[in-house]
Amino acid sequence: MPKCLTFTNFNCILYLPITLVKLIIKEYDMKSKDVALKLAATIFGIVAVLHLLRLITGVSVVIAGWSMPAWINILGFIATAILCAILWWLSLNKESN
Numbered sequence: 001m002p003k004c005l006t007f008t009n010f011n012c013i014l015y016l017p018i019t020l021v022k023l024i025i026k027e028y029d030m031k032s033k034d035v036a037l038k039l040a041a042t043i044f045g046i047v048a049v050l051h052l053l054r055l056i057t058g059v060s061v062v063i064a065g066w067s068m069p070a071w072i073n074i075l076g077f078i079a080t081a082i083l084c085a086i087l088w089w090l091s092l093n094k095e096s097n
Contacts, residue, residue, distance in 0.1 A: 037091035038088065045084040045088075047080045051080060055073050055077065
């Protein structure tokens, strides 16, 4: 029987990024643009890792009876990894100015 992602597992997966975002918001002044860029880059990085984990583990995701194919996670991983890298680079470039 294939592994399946249930709603309760999905809530557990989302708990860590949400907690991380709350900690970052408390720790830093969110008025700073470089902190906002790093926060967005971190979120995109976490999402990219989650896409990669689904590809590695082979977990099937079923939404309203539709089984999501793995190629969607390949596109999702590429897009979020690129966005993560760009935003992180922008935050580093902003600090040097």
